[in-house]
Amino acid sequence: MYVVFSYGMGANGTAALLRLLFEPETRPAELVEDLSNLIVITAQTGDEFLDTAVMVEQHIYPLLAKRRVRMVQVARAGHYERDGIVVLDDTREPILCLTSGAYALLEELTSSATVAQAKDRKHSQKFKGWVIDQWFKTNIGDEPYVHIMGYDVSEPDRVAGDLALGLPNKRPWYPLVDWGWDWGACERYIFAQLGVRWKRSHCFECPFAFSVTKGGRERTIPRLLAHPYQAMGALTMEYLAVACNPKQGLIAGKQLYDLLADWPGGFVLLELFHHHLDDAEWAVYDVQRGFGSKPGDTMKRGRPARSMRPLVTGSRADMLAHLERAAGLLGRRLETDGRHWRVWWRRRGIYFPTVEHLLTAAPALAHDKTNPGFPKLWRDGLKATRQLELAI
Numbered sequence: 001m002y003v004v005f006s007y008g009m010g011a012n013g014t015a016a017l018l019r020l021l022f023e024p025e026t027r028p029a030e031l032v033e034d035l036s037n038l039i040v041i042t043a044q045t046g047d048e049f050l051d052t053a054v055m056v057e058q059h060i061y062p063l064l065a066k067r068r069v070r071m072v073q074v075a076r077a078g079h080y081e082r083d084g085i086v087v088l089d090d091t092r093e094p095i096l097c098l099t100s101g102a103y104a105l106l107e108e109l110t111s112s113a114t115v116a117q118a119k120d121r122k123h124s125q126k127f128k129g130w131v132i133d134q135w136f137k138t139n140i141g142d143e144p145y146v147h148i149m150g151y152d153v154s155e156p157d158r159v160a161g162d163l164a165l166g167l168p169n170k171r172p173w174y175p176l177v178d179w180g181w182d183w184g185a186c187e188r189y190i191f192a193q194l195g196v197r198w199k200r201s202h203c204f205e206c207p208f209a210f211s212v213t214k215g216g217r218e219r220t221i222p223r224l225l226a227h228p229y230q231a232m233g234a235l236t237m238e239y240l241a242v243a244c245n246p247k248q249g250l251i252a253g254k255q256l257y258d259l260l261a262d263w264p265g266g267f268v269l270l271e272l273f274h275h276h277l278d279d280a281e282w283a284v285y286d287v288q289r290g291f292g293s294k295p296g297d298t299m300k301r302g303r304p305a306r307s308m309r310p311l312v313t314g315s316r317a318d319m320l321a322h323l324e325r326a327a328g329l330l331g332r333r334l335e336t337d338g339r340h341w342r343v344w345w346r347r348r349g350i351y352f353p354t355v356e357h358l359l360t361a362a363p364a365l366a367h368d369k370t371n372p373g374f375p376k377l378w379r380d381g382l383k384a385t386r387q388l389e390l391a392i
């Protein structure tokens with residue numbers, strides 16, 4: 001029977017994998033004798049911090065190669081499921097940890113001018129769980145297999161969620177839960193075995209990485225400072241999202257930019273970011289949103305939908321000049337919060353349904369996109385707004 005270890009490259013998975021490699025008596029029956037049917041698989045989101053790749057290459061891949069363990073790296077190939085997955089590497093002699101993936105989560109987010117939502121982990125399933133499931137379907141099919149996951153004893157919700165997911169021939173095993181290990185125990189085990197403090201594994205734009213309570217900011221901001229190229233990705237994504245919707249922000253509506261502005265040394269990154277923006281190709285975007293209302297309550301916002309179109313592209317200066325001209329033609333002001341520029345054609349009302357409509361300028365990374373529910377919400381919102389205007 002195949003035994004597949006989903007390796008997310010964090011401390012939990014690393015500790016569990018090391019123990020299975022170093023202590024044969026902890027292995028499931030299928031692996032006690034030899035490791036030839038063990039497959040370690042990683043789904044690359046494309047946005048993992050580079051220092052994670054370096055740690056994995058230095059400490060984990062040589063151990064796998066020495067024991068001839070099969071290592072597979074996979075990634076999502078595109079926005080749609082029909083685009084499929086890419087097998088980045090499949091070898092018993094792994095060398096490079098291919099964290100740049102294929103179609104990166106950052107590309108997905110910037111193409112729709114949004115940020116990863118801290119409210120749900122749907123994108124995680126889309127870029128990790130779904131990708132690994134596709135690999136299983138092609139490579140294991142209907143054969144039963146043991147699926148090892150590195151959830152620890154403090155994560156019963158994630159274990160319960162995982163039990164409900166996946167293919168019917170999966171037999172899940174959570175070794176850290178069986179061993180009673182939490183994250184601290186994993187970190188200590190890795191340090192005892194390898195002599196290194198394992199860094200957290202996550203995307204550089206991960207909204208969960210900045211939590212105040214668990215010291216997330218103290219860990220993640222210095223990491224961004226040490227990876228300026230990746231920090232540019234996170235800041236650009238946020239800039240674009242906020243330009244199109246002032247209520248956005250990487251950290252639950254708060255902006256990474258502001259966090260860095262107050263952080264010792266953060267200004268260095270922000271200076272770089274301003275140059276990065278100057279060098280980028282920009283676009284003027286036409287952004288329209290329709291908002292429904294909760295049934296029977298015009299004070300409560302219902303489902304929103306958006307239509308977004310890049311109108312013209314060029315240099316930053318050119319796009320701001322276009323925006324200024326548009327403001328003059330519409331008889332509106334070109335408004336700025338100091339970082340973003342917008343011309344508000346229609347602002348959302350306080351009663352729902354309603355609409356909002358703006359022109360803005362930002363890096364030319366977002367695509368022309370209209371949500372399926374937009375035409376109706378726009379029509380209803382516009383009608384309600386006009387009726388209100390007539391009544392006043």
Ligand code: SF4
Pocket residue numbers: 045105116121123124127201202203205206207208
């Ligand atoms: S952004 Fe965070 S939650 Fe989302 S896939 Fe990356 S690490 Fe996981």
